[in-house]
Amino acid sequence: xxxxxxxxxxxxxxxxxxxxxxxxxxxxxxxxxxxxxxxxxxxxxxxxxxxxxxxxxxxxxxxxxxxxxxxxxxxxxxxxxxxxxxxxxxxxxxxxxxxxxxxxxxxxxxxxxxxxxxxxxxxxxxxxxxxxxxxxxxxxxxxxxxxxxxxxxxxxxxxxxxxxxxxxxxxxxxxxxxxxxxxxxxxxxxxxxxxxxxxxxxxxxxxxxxxxxxxxxxxxxxxxxxxxxxxxxxxxxxxxxxxxxxxxxxxxxxxxxxxxxxxxxxxxxxxxxxxxxxxxxxxxxxxxxxxxxxxxxxxxxxxxxxxxxxxxxxxxxxxxxxxxxxxxxxxxxxxxxxxxxxx
Amino acid sequence: xxxxxxxxxxxxxxxxxxxxxxxxxxxxxxxxxxxxxxxxxxxxxxxxxxxxxxxxxxxxxxxxxxxxxxxxxxxxxxxxxxxxxxxxxxxxxxxxxxxxxxxxxxxxxxxxxxxxxxxxxxxxxxxxxxxxxxxxxxxxxxxxxxxxxxxxxxxxxxxxxxxxxxxxxxxxxxxxxxxxxxxxxxxxxxxxxxxxxxxxxxxxxxxxxxxxxxxxxxxxxxxxxxxxxxxxxxxxxxxxxxxxxxxxxxxxxxxxxxxxxxxxxxxxxxxxxxxxxxxxxxxxxxxxxxxxx
Numbered sequence: 001x002x003x004x005x006x007x008x009x010x011x012x013x014x015x016x017x018x019x020x021x022x023x024x025x026x027x028x029x030x031x032x033x034x035x036x037x038x039x040x041x042x043x044x045x046x047x048x049x050x051x052x053x054x055x056x057x058x059x060x061x062x063x064x065x066x067x068x069x070x071x072x073x074x075x076x077x078x079x080x081x082x083x084x085x086x087x088x089x090x091x092x093x094x095x096x097x098x099x100x101x102x103x104x105x106x107x108x109x110x111x112x113x114x115x116x117x118x119x120x121x122x123x124x125x126x127x128x129x130x131x132x133x134x135x136x137x138x139x140x141x142x143x144x145x146x147x148x149x150x151x152x153x154x155x156x157x158x159x160x161x162x163x164x165x166x167x168x169x170x171x172x173x174x175x176x177x178x179x180x181x182x183x184x185x186x187x188x189x190x191x192x193x194x195x196x197x198x199x200x201x202x203x204x205x206x207x208x209x210x211x212x213x214x215x216x217x218x219x220x221x222x223x224x225x226x227x228x229x230x231x232x233x234x235x236x237x238x239x240x241x242x243x244x245x246x247x248x249x250x251x252x253x254x255x256x257x258x259x260x261x262x263x264x265x266x267x268x269x270x271x272x273x274x275x276x277x278x279x280x281x282x283x284x285x286x287x288x289x290x291x292x293x294x295x296x297x298x299x300x301x302x303x304x305x306x307x308x309x310x311x312x313x314x315x316x317x318x319x320x321x322x323x324x325x326x327x328x329x330x331x332x333x334x335x336x337x338x339x340x341x342x343x
Numbered sequence: 344x345x346x347x348x349x350x351x352x353x354x355x356x357x358x359x360x361x362x363x364x365x366x367x368x369x370x371x372x373x374x375x376x377x378x379x380x381x382x383x384x385x386x387x388x389x390x391x392x393x394x395x396x397x398x399x400x401x402x403x404x405x406x407x408x409x410x411x412x413x414x415x416x417x418x419x420x421x422x423x424x425x426x427x428x429x430x431x432x433x434x435x436x437x438x439x440x441x442x443x444x445x446x447x448x449x450x451x452x453x454x455x456x457x458x459x460x461x462x463x464x465x466x467x468x469x470x471x472x473x474x475x476x477x478x479x480x481x482x483x484x485x486x487x488x489x490x491x492x493x494x495x496x497x498x499x500x501x502x503x504x505x506x507x508x509x510x511x512x513x514x515x516x517x518x519x520x521x522x523x524x525x526x527x528x529x530x531x532x533x534x535x536x537x538x539x540x541x542x543x544x545x546x547x548x549x550x551x552x553x554x555x556x557x558x559x560x561x562x563x564x565x566x567x568x569x570x571x572x573x574x575x576x577x578x579x580x581x582x583x584x585x586x587x588x589x590x591x592x593x594x595x596x597x598x599x600x601x602x603x604x605x606x607x608x609x610x611x612x613x614x615x616x617x618x619x620x621x622x623x624x625x626x627x628x629x630x631x632x633x634x635x636x
Contacts, residue, residue, distance in 0.1 A: 001456045005538045009453030010465070013446040013509050020506030021472045024483025031486060071490055142363040145351070152622070154363065157371040159618050159625065164374075165567040167584055168607050171591075172373045175380075175604065180389035182376065182397060215369065220629060227630035247355070276476035279569050282588060294478045294570075301482055302574055309486050316479035327474050331467060338463055 025320065032313030035076040039063050073310060080314040087318075088112045114315065117291040118322075120206070124292065125274040125326075128213035132270055133263060135214060136221020141251070143222070144229045155223075162219035170212050170283030174198075177208060202289035209290055212280045217273070221266045228262045229255070268330045275323055293319045374611065381608045382411040385601050415605030419590070425606050427579075428586035431497060432566065432610075435582055438501045439565035440558050443508045447561075448554060450509075451516025452542055456525070466517065469510035477507060477570040485574065495577030503575060504565050511564070512557055518631055519553030520546070556628040559621055566614070583610045 001009075040062040046055045082089045095108040109115045143154050161169060177184045179197035188196050198204055232255055240250050278294035281287060287295065293315060300312035351359075379397070380388035386402035396402060400410045407414065419425045454462045484503065488494040523546060531541040573585040581589070587610065590603040618625065 001453060001458070001538065003459070006453045006457050006459070006462070009538075010450045013450030013513060014465075016446060016502065016506040017469070017472060017509050020484070020503050021475065021480060021510075024480045025475070027483040027487065028479060031483070071486060138362065139366050142359050142366070145359055146363065154367060155626065156618060156622055157367050159622065160374060160615075161370050163563065163614050163618055163625070164611055165569070165584055165614070167569045167588060168610055171587070171603070171607055172377045175389070176373055176376060178389070180391045182394040185391050186394050219370070223626055223629045227626070247351075272474045276478070278476075278478060282569070285591070294476050297478045297482055298570070298574070301478075301485060307485070309482070312482040316482045319476055319479050323474050323476065324471075327471060330470065330474075334467060334470065 028313045028316045028320075030313075031072065031309045032080055032317050033075060033077060033310075034073040034313075035080055035310040036073045036308065037063065037066050037070070038074075040066060076310065080310045081318070084112065085311055086114045086314050088114065113291070113296060114318070117293050117296045120290045121275060121277060121292045121294075121322075123206070124210060124213060124277050125271060127210050128217065128274050129267055129270040131210075131214045132217045132221050133266060135218045136266070137225050137259070137263075139218065139222040140225035140229055143226060155226075158219050158222055160219075161215050162217065166216065166279035167283050169216055170280040173208075173212050173215065174284045198284070199288070205284065205286045205289040209277075209280050209284060209286060212284070213274060213277065216280075217270060221270075224262050224266055225259060228259045232258050264333070268333070271326050272323070272330075275326060293322070377604060377611075378608050381415055381601070381604045382413065383601075384412060384414070388601065388604065415601035416609070418599070419602040419606040419609070423590070423602055425583070425586060425602075425609070428581050428583045429609070431576075431580055432582040432584075434497055435501055435504070435572070436562055436565045438497075439504045439508065440561045442501070443505045443512050443561050444554055444558050446505070446509065447512030447516050447557065448550065450513050452520050452546060454513060454517045455520035455523075456528070466514065469513050473510035473514070477568075478574075480507065481570055481574050488575065494575065495580060497576070497580050500571055500575045500580075500582075503571055504568060507571065508561050508564050512561060515557045515560065515628065515631065516553060519550070519557070522553075523549060552624075555621075556624045556631070559617070559624055560628055562617070563614075 040059040041056050042059045042062070044055050044057050046053050081087055084091055091112055092109060095105055099105040099108060110119055139158065143151060143158070146154060164172075175181050177187075177198060179185065179188065179199070184198065188194055196204075198208060236254050237250060240254050245253065276294050277292045278298065281290060281292055281295045282298075287299070291299075297312050297315045297319065300308040300315065376397075383397060383400050383403045384406050386406070387396045387400050390396035390402075403410060403412055406412075420429075454466060481503075485494070488499060493499045527549070528538075528541040528545050531545045532538065536544065567584070569584045569588065572582045573588060576582065576585065583606070587603055587606045590599070590606060
């Protein structure tokens with residue numbers, strides 16, 4: 001295709017991506033260097049029946065004018081990155097000095113909002129991803145050995161958790177396992193422990209969020225593995241059978257190696273998607289026990305205390321750095337694939 | 344050949360059936376339960392005393408006189424104007440699908456036919472864009488959108504979602520176009536068509552299966568989105584998903600949780616229908632990217 005033609009074909013798509021994906025990344029970085037204006041204070045003399053007092057007040061008009069003139073706020077450099085709500089250099093340094101051991105240091109770090117969110121995000125990503133792979137693989141094996149007639153309906157039901165809106169899916173699960181929901185209330189009765197509730201226990205909340213994550217993503221792994229199972233070479237399987245390989249050995253030494261490239265594909269997609277975990281935290285109203293990086297950005301933007309663009313920007317930049325690190329293996333792999341295809 | 348060789352032991356069969364049955368229950372039961380519960384009153388669906396209340400509907404009988412009640416639906420759709428949100432979702436979803444497919448087919452076609460190095464770099468760039476958490480992008484939009492008075496309107500959310508959707512659409516359509524033989528459009532060009540004419544008259548008629556599959560995923564992205572719609576739309580223009588979230592935030596009074604339950608069921612129904620009719624396309628779409636590596 002001629003370069004000119006290519007250019008015109010790709011142009012509309014490219015413009016939208018540059019305007020609404022590339023530019024915002026730049027804009028987020030710029031924002032993160034600024035911080036909200038401080039309110040303009042004025043001293044007012046307040047004279048009443050008991051004499052005059054000096055009082056400091058916020059000059060609303062002046063503050064609004066300042067905001068109007070420079071909506072970004074005032075320049076702060078990398079100050080936002082290092083403050084308590086983000087990388088918290090001072091607090092971490094102090095904890096490093098004073099803490100008695102690794103455990104103590106960790107618990108101090110986990111009291112800081114950014115590290116708390118990072119800890120949950122990473123735990124979620126690296127727990128859910130392998131579980132999704134394993135569960136998806138076994139569902140695929142199971143469904144593959146069902147009689148043909150019930151495969152279709154089985155796949156239909158299996159797709160539902162993945163297709164449903166994440167917020168809605170998490171709400172549906174939450175309503176069941178909440179202290180008053182069908183599972184939650186029954187569990188309380190079985191263990192005879194009225195304090196056993198999702199809201200009261202951070203540990204339980206973490207587990208349930210991850211259960212939701214596996215529930216939501218397992219169908220994706222299942223479908224991909226299931227498609228892969230249809231292409232397992234029959235000859236190789238038969239040869240293995242003639243050599244006396246048991247069912248398990250055939251699965252282990254023929255099927256699994258055949259599915260390996262798919263496993264890598266699913267793992268990479270899952271890493272990307274799980275790293276942005278957000279909706280389940282809203283759905284489970286779990287912010288007291290678990291926050292993710294995406295959630296703290298959202299909270300800065302739409303929280304009840306107002307909007308903090310600088311803070312949201314800084315967390316966003318840190319998140320983008322995090323996702324880039326996760327992405328490097330994907331890029332290397334695609335790069336290699338492409339070069340192999342060309343050769 | 345080998346029915347005997349493939350025959351499984353009864354024990355293994357039992358394990359397989361048991362496992363699949365557990366998974367099916369885990370995947371399907373929550374939806375059934377919520378659908379059932381949406382026709383009950385809060386005291387039954389969230390019954391602390393006894394879960395069988397939700398099945399028999401004791402409180403529902405007491406409060407409304409029947410075993411089922413449509414109060415949740417009435418409250419959500421009429422009183423709380425969920426229909427406005429549903430309408431907004433309709434507008435947003437249709438626009439996003441149409442626009443992103445239009446841009447995506449042009450771009451995907453070009454990427455599939457180019458064969459130049461820069462086409463590959465563009466695909467890699469799209470992959471990086473695909474990985475960006477949506478909320479990080481949103482935090483970049485908000486301030487400029489406020490400044491330019493673009494915030495809160497449906498078209499803004501639509502164009503943003505089209506853009507966020509583009510990387511995925513490009514990748515998917517690119518791999519579909521790779522499957523359409525090059526000779527097809529090239530022979531048209533030998534006959535004197537320009538590139539665009541060849542695309543219009545030769546490729547467009549045969550591209551629909553791929554476009555439908557890609558369209559389904561664009562639909563899902565737009566329909567399921569919470570991040571963009573919750574942050575970029577004003578109260579009046581809210582779509583269904585943020586509206587459901589707002590039910591939870593504001594409604595503390597007895598019975599109002601049921602509005603959210605009814606709304607959740609209402610919003611899930613179209614997805615059910617979608618899977619029912621397009622199961623094959625969804626499955627093929629999920630595997631298209633994977634099997635080709």
